[in-house]
Amino acid sequence: MRTWLINAWYVAGFSDELEGSGFVSRKFLNLPVLMFRRSSGDLVALEDKCPHRLLPLSFGRRVEDEIECGYHGMRFGSSGKCTLAPGQDQIPSAACVKTYPLVERHKLLWIWLGDSDKADEQLIPDIHWNDHPDWTPSRGYHYVKTDFRLSVDNLMDLGHESWVHLKTIGQKDEECIPSYPVSVSIENGYQIRAHREMPNIDAPPFFAMVLDYEGKINRWQTAISSAPSICMTDFGVYPVGESPGGAYRSHVCHLLTPETENTTHYFWSVARNKRLNEDRLTRDICKGISDTFDEDAVVLEMQQRMVNLYGKDVPYVAMKVDEAPIRARRMLAELVAKEMTDPTFIHKPQLIIEDTTPLLSMSQ
Ligand code: FES
Numbered sequence: 001m002r003t004w005l006i007n008a009w010y011v012a013g014f015s016d017e018l019e020g021s022g023f024v025s026r027k028f029l030n031l032p033v034l035m036f037r038r039s040s041g042d043l044v045a046l047e048d049k050c051p052h053r054l055l056p057l058s059f060g061r062r063v064e065d066e067i068e069c070g071y072h073g074m075r076f077g078s079s080g081k082c083t084l085a086p087g088q089d090q091i092p093s094a095a096c097v098k099t100y101p102l103v104e105r106h107k108l109l110w111i112w113l114g115d116s117d118k119a120d121e122q123l124i125p126d127i128h129w130n131d132h133p134d135w136t137p138s139r140g141y142h143y144v145k146t147d148f149r150l151s152v153d154n155l156m157d158l159g160h161e162s163w164v165h166l167k168t169i170g171q172k173d174e175e176c177i178p179s180y181p182v183s184v185s186i187e188n189g190y191q192i193r194a195h196r197e198m199p200n201i202d203a204p205p206f207f208a209m210v211l212d213y214e215g216k217i218n219r220w221q222t223a224i225s226s227a228p229s230i231c232m233t234d235f236g237v238y239p240v241g242e243s244p245g246g247a248y249r250s251h252v253c254h255l256l257t258p259e260t261e262n263t264t265h266y267f268w269s270v271a272r273n274k275r276l277n278e279d280r281l282t283r284d285i286c287k288g289i290s291d292t293f294d295e296d297a298v299v300l301e302m303q304q305r306m307v308n309l310y311g312k313d314v315p316y317v318a319m320k321v322d323e324a325p326i327r328a329r330r331m332l333a334e335l336v337a338k339e340m341t342d343p344t345f346i347h348k349p350q351l352i353i354e355d356t357t358p359l360l361s362m363s364q
């Protein structure tokens with residue numbers, strides 16, 4: 001059984017990775033892809049496979065707006081057609097490589113690996129915080145050696161901070177965070193939401209840093225899973241006694257693109273609404289978020305090794321914290337089953353989060 005949707009937009013990288021005269025090669029959904037920006041500015045994504053002897057085209061070189069294979073020198077243009085076959089006048093009619101729709105939106109590259117006639121750009125999730133004057137983005141990339149669904153499980157699970165993230169976003173008191181209830185809901189048909197409020201807690205290291213404040217804080221966190229593979233963590237923190245409307249707030253986008261069944265490209269962007277022009281803070285946030293995800297990666301990769309050892313069908317004991325991850329998995333499985341059985345089915349992803357402060361019930 002396939003674990004991912006094929007007819008969907010996936011993040012392929014950051015727009016500025018395609019500046020200059022080179023190319024980037026990556027594998028997505030088991031498909032090797034080579035991407036570059038033409039001198040006209042248009043984006044190109046080619047299957048990274050020479051049709052002659054299957055050498056990855058990325059082993060070759062870029063010659064102006066074409067790619068030259070590094071084995072026998074065949075050249076391919078942005079349409080995928082071969083334009084040159086050294087040593088012969090006739091170009092074999094079958095000498096072409098597949099192309100994929102590739103577009104940029106909000107400083108991200110989005111690729112469509114399914115039926116190209118279904119590649120509607122309106123289906124690209126709205127991540128406008130990454131490119132908006134009211135927000136300052138930070139960003140990064142992790143290569144994670146796990147099934148992307150384990151990362152989704154992890155991101156929708158609001159119960160592991162006190163053990164995995166003590167040096168970053170976690171609370172030292174093990175009973176503290178898990179004792180605050182998580183409410184889970186399905187919104188807009190295809191969006192799972194888990195929300196928790198933590199009033200009057202000690203500020204974990206990362207939040208003390210972004211607030212530049214060491215005292216007691218109020219904190220909320222909302223985890224959203226938008227199938228097929230994007231999650232978002234919205235969090236807000238503010239000193240006890242102050243108004244939630246003035247909270248330091250971040251939208252953390254986890255842009256997971258499966259590379260293979262057991263490896264994931266994890267692009268992330270973190271947009272904040274305060275201290276917008278402080279470059280030093282941007283760097284510190286990058287480090288803090290990166291350290292946080294490194295802590296998760298250690299756990300996830302150990303978990304993947306155990307899945308490999310015991311098999312995917314090994315039963316899990318469920319805890320309360322699993323409600324949102326289980327719902328997210330179920331939703332994805334239903335969508336994949338629909339795509340596999342109904343050739344007309346197209347998933348319309350939702351990623352909706354209000355920029356206004358959520359209605360909070362916690363006391364100040
Ligand atoms: S393998 Fe590419 S030209 Fe021969």
Ligand SMILES: [Fe+2]
Pocket residue numbers: 154160164165292296
């Ligand atoms: Fe985590």
